[in-house]
Amino acid sequence: MISPLRSHLRFWLPPAVCYFIILFFSVVGVPDPLEKVTAGLDKVLHFLEFLVLGVLFGQAVLKERHYQRVPFRTKYLVVIAALVLSGMGELLQFLNSERSPELFDYFSNVAGFGTGLLYWQGLRAVRRKHFPG
Secondary structure: OHHHHHHHHHHHHHHHHHHHHHHHHHHOOOHHHHHHOOOOOHHHHHHHHHHHHHHHHHHHHHHHHHOOOOOHHHHHHHHHHHHHHEEEEHHHHHOOOOOOOEEEEHHHHHHHHHHHHHHHHHHHHHHHOOOOO
């Protein structure tokens, strides 16, 4: 039998690892060879990073609920988590003298996170429609 802590860890480890990778690159920055390749794609990369995080976060929430209906209170907390998690990277950049935070980066983060959550919600709805039971 899996202990409750291991069960929760199994659900939340992928989004936690993804988020800490995002925070790491928020503080350190993109390595020089990649900086030339990613020039001009800053907002797209922010969106894609948080899109993946949103999908993983949505999956963890639904697995935590055993794929049952997610109550409104939980959805409200997920939105707050999206706003806070999206802002943490920009806050860390503000505290780092070599990096500069941008408001549009924050909006890209929130949009990516929200899109990831909506993608997961839509995927779940399609699964329920085509594979009931």
